[in-house]
Amino acid sequence: MHALRNSVWKAAFCMSLHPSVLSVATLIFAVLRNLVRHLNSCKLPVITKESVLRLLGVRLGDIPTTVILDSAATVDALVRRADAFSDRPAGGGATTIISSGRLQIITTVPYGPHWVALRRNLSSEAFHPVRGLARAAPHRARALAALVDDIAARSAGGGGGGGGGGAVPVRECLYAALFGLNAATCFGDGVDGELVEAMRAAQQEFLRILPSFRVFATFQKVARLLYRDRWKQLVHSRRRQEEMYLPLIRARQERRGTAAAMTTTTSYVDTLLDLEVPDEGDDPRGRRKLSDGEMVGLVSEYLGAATGTVLALLEWTLANLVLRPGIQSRLRREVEAAGGGACAYLRAVVMESLRRHPPVPSVQRHMSRDVVVGSTLVTRGTQVNFSLEEIGRDGKVWTSPEEFIPDRFMPGGEGEGVRLTIGSNKEAAKVKMMPFGAGRRICPGMGYAMLHMEYFLANVITVFEWHPVEGEAVDLRADHGFFTTMLRPLRARVVPRVKKA
Numbered sequence: 001m002h003a004l005r006n007s008v009w010k011a012a013f014c015m016s017l018h019p020s021v022l023s024v025a026t027l028i029f030a031v032l033r034n035l036v037r038h039l040n041s042c043k044l045p046v047i048t049k050e051s052v053l054r055l056l057g058v059r060l061g062d063i064p065t066t067v068i069l070d071s072a073a074t075v076d077a078l079v080r081r082a083d084a085f086s087d088r089p090a091g092g093g094a095t096t097i098i099s100s101g102r103l104q105i106i107t108t109v110p111y112g113p114h115w116v117a118l119r120r121n122l123s124s125e126a127f128h129p130v131r132g133l134a135r136a137a138p139h140r141a142r143a144l145a146a147l148v149d150d151i152a153a154r155s156a157g158g159g160g161g162g163g164g165g166g167a168v169p170v171r172e173c174l175y176a177a178l179f180g181l182n183a184a185t186c187f188g189d190g191v192d193g194e195l196v197e198a199m200r201a202a203q204q205e206f207l208r209i210l211p212s213f214r215v216f217a218t219f220q221k222v223a224r225l226l227y228r229d230r231w232k233q234l235v236h237s238r239r240r241q242e243e244m245y246l247p248l249i250r251a252r253q254e255r256r257g258t259a260a261a262m263t264t265t266t267s268y269v270d271t272l273l274d275l276e277v278p279d280e281g282d283d284p285r286g287r288r289k290l291s292d293g294e295m296v297g298l299v300s301e302y303l304g305a306a307t308g309t310v311l312a313l314l315e316w317t318l319a320n321l322v323l324r325p326g327i328q329s330r331l332r333r334e335v336e337a338a339g340g341g342a343c344a345y346l347r348a349v350v351m352e353s354l355r356r357h358p359p360v361p362s363v364q365r366h367m368s369r370d371v372v373v374g375s376t377l378v379t380r381g382t383q384v385n386f387s388l389e390e391i392g393r394d395g396k397v398w399t400s401p402e403e404f405i406p407d408r409f410m411p412g413g414e415g416e417g418v419r420l421t422i423g424s425n426k427e428a429a430k431v432k433m434m435p436f437g438a439g440r441r442i443c444p445g446m447g448y449a450m451l452h453m454e455y456f457l458a459n460v461i462t463v464f465e466w467h468p469v470e471g472e473a474v475d476l477r478a479d480h481g482f483f484t485t486m487l488r489p490l491r492a493r494v495v496p497r498v499k500k501a
């Protein structure tokens with residue numbers, strides 16, 4: 001079967017190269033499509049494109065993949081041998097798919113000078129501890145105030161059952177606040193509220209359908225013929241992003257050099273406008289500016305990654321706190337006593353959430369040569385998936401791994417001193433979980449994410465009490481979409497706390 005699948009892939013690969021062969025393929029698929037339509041209209045058992053393709057042994061979008069579940073092998077590969085594991089499989093992102101690989105974002109760009117330029121720009125500007133994160137404090141405070149008002153207004157609406165406090169749709173509230181914050185750090189102040197809301201809705205929808213575009217990652221010409229509606233949807237989503245983002249990017253460009261630009265914080269878009277990346281032309285030292293298409297892709301990546309991940313983790317954390325009032329009160333007491341100082345238990349709660357509910361469940365690497373991972377030979381041209389979820393729940397490393405126990409990260413616990421990133425190979429043993437990935441491609445947003453998770457959690461837990469909605473169970477089952485989120489969005493009965501005089 002494997003040999004058959006390989007030969008079909010090779011055939012399809014040839015098709016994608018020769019127009020004459022392609023037209024024969026077009027004809028074959030048109031006949032198949034009509035046959036499927038005809039059979040379906042005859043009310044026979046439903047035959048889908050997928051079932052016909054499966055029958056032919058073709059799996060569009062699939063690249064031969066080895067899955068690694070073992071945590072020791074993962075640490076060895078991603079941390080100790082980072083050099084060999086620096087590339088992702090090509091064609092994963094929507095921007096890259098639509099541009100047939102010409103336009104790259106940080107997530108998809110092959111390891112090399114272009115990647116260095118894009119990544120360094122993000123880390124040394126928007127995510128720089130002083131130039132980026134500290135200066136964004138007013139944006140954060142505004143987003144928190146909006147979140148608190150939104151939750152308070154919804155909880156006053158009633159409907160949560162018993163003891164006051166209405167049922168609050170937690171994900172909706174968090175989404176609005178976090179997206180607003182990220183839009184402000186991305187485009188700068190003053191973006192119209194309705195436009196931010198329209199961008200949020202479009203981005204949310206885009207992330208929902210993004211996994212279905214995977215079929216275009218290989219043999220795109222064939223896939224576009226077969227999945228015409230899906231392709232139209234992808235192009236439409238992209239046009240919509242361009243219509244919304246490009247005028248904001250132009251506005252930032254026009255204000256450069258003006259007095260207003262001197263007095264306000266630099267946004268992510270400002271840094272992209274300044275950035276130069278290696279030119280693909282003959283001069284090896286040539287540099288060029290980013291194109292409109294690249295900027296739209298990078299902005300979409302920023303808004304999607306910065307919102308979706310932190311949102312998912314905050315929702316999971318609050319769900320666990322709703323189910324465990326003891327942990328919730330202890331956390332509240334610690335945050336109030338610290339008065340803005342360091343909070344070890346707050347960090348422990350966030351770490352436990354990252355271990356138990358990593359929003360990105362696995363990372364992928366593309367192999368440019370044969371490599372042995374653990375006891376498995378991974379051949380050149382194939383893909384390796386490392387399961388971050390399994391590493392965080394490895395019973396050999398963690399006691400009762402399915403349980404939510406922040407104490408394990410407190411002094412004396414099995415997670416004390418666990419590191420999310422390391423400076424040298426000697427420290428590799430301290431990496432017992434990798435929610436942000438590892439090695440060269442480790443998440444550049446880690447500092448930004450930790451800061452925001454602790455900031456929002458500490459505040460919403462001290463301003464409100466969080467309880468289950470009467471008659472509704474908190475469902476901890478996961479939806480493995482683009483990010484791993486709660487299958488049923490959290491609803492909680494939220495009671496504003498009365499401040500002691």
Ligand code: HEM
Nearest residue numbers: 106107302305306309360363436437438441442443445449
């Ligand atoms: C809880 C929050 C977050 C989690 C759990 C998370 C997780 C991850 C993971 C697992 C990877 C893959 C790493 C690898 O392949 O080794 C990644 C990559 C990436 N993340 Fe995050 N992330 C988070 C927040 C953010 C934020 C706030 C941003 C901001 C834009 C961001 C932007 C990116 C980018 C651009 C990459 C690709 C890096 C590269 O290929 O060089 N992430 N993230």
